[in-house]
Amino acid sequence: MSDSRLVVRSYAVTHPPNLDLPTRRYEAWDQLCFASQGVMNVETSDGTWVVPPHRAVWIPAGTRHAVRMTGRVSLRTLFFAERITRRRLPRACRAVNVSPLLRELVLHVCRIGILHASVAEEVRLAHVVLDQLVLLEAVPLQLPLPADPRARVAAEHLAAEPGAPGAIERAARASRASRRTLERLFAAETNMTLGRYHQRARIIAALRLLAARRPGRGWGRFLANSGAATPAERIAWPRLLVAGHSQGGGHAAFLGTRYPVHRVIQLASTCDAALGAPAPWTHSDGTWATDPAARYFGLAVARDAICSAHAAVWQVMGMDPARQDDAAAACSGGAHGGPIFCTENYPRWVQLLQ
Structure with a gap:
């Protein structure tokens, strides 16, 4: 079949860990390189992009690039005929956030395989995907x-x-x-x-x-004070931000009791409490390495059935009782997972990370 009769092609494959794909380029086809699982690195003559599952890299036609897999990677790539993208999308590589809608669209197109120029429904689907790409902002995960x-x-x-x-x-x-x-x-x-x-x-x-799921391998390269006696002393704690969701928020908070981290962020987290009965260690006694009133932050969705428990525990911990509510639209997905899965909360993430 002639390429002129196609508007979108797809490529779906799961690669084994640490596979390096050879350098290549595709003439007349723009590429959205996306992995639904795993992390990959996309390298061009202009730099390197690291691509976790919630991101993708836009690669214009004619760009020489190599892809390196970190761990097991489920690659789901779309190829767009350059004639339909030339005037709408950039002619340089860039990393973009993948919204939940775009993710599902990419997976749907991969299940179809090919979108044909002769099928009106498939052409409309291709333009819906392009509309989503036009709306996405570039993200700074490039090493130029x-x-x-x-x-x-x-x-x-x-x-x-x-x-x-x-x-x-x-x-x-x-x-x-x-x-x-x-x-x-x-x-x-x-x-x-x-x-x-x-x-x-x-x-x-x-x-x-x-x-690569090897958090213990190589982390010594990211530590400070290499001559210190213990691993804890070698970590530059004041430069670290620790965060966790649900039970993970309890782990993040506990680290803050022991080490002077820059900031603690708890997402829909009751901090090891039994839905309102705080664990003994959560009672701030003034000896914590990180001051809860100054450097602890919490984020929860009001629709979460245990949101009141989160707030009660945060107050016991000594966090400032003042809070900021907003009238954001209802988050997609479950309310408990809203702080991390709901795209409407991305602006709040930006505030918490600054």
């Missing part, structure tokens, strides 16, 4: 590669060993450029300071480790 040879050498060193002690200084020596020169080059070519670029490289590396 600078063009200057010195800056590129430094960038490659930072990406290879993001958590190594003195990583920036070692990258500068490898590039044969001063740190001041690299700061200028990175600001001009990546729109980031050298420190911010290094931070993003560390985040991407951390996501890869988490996706």
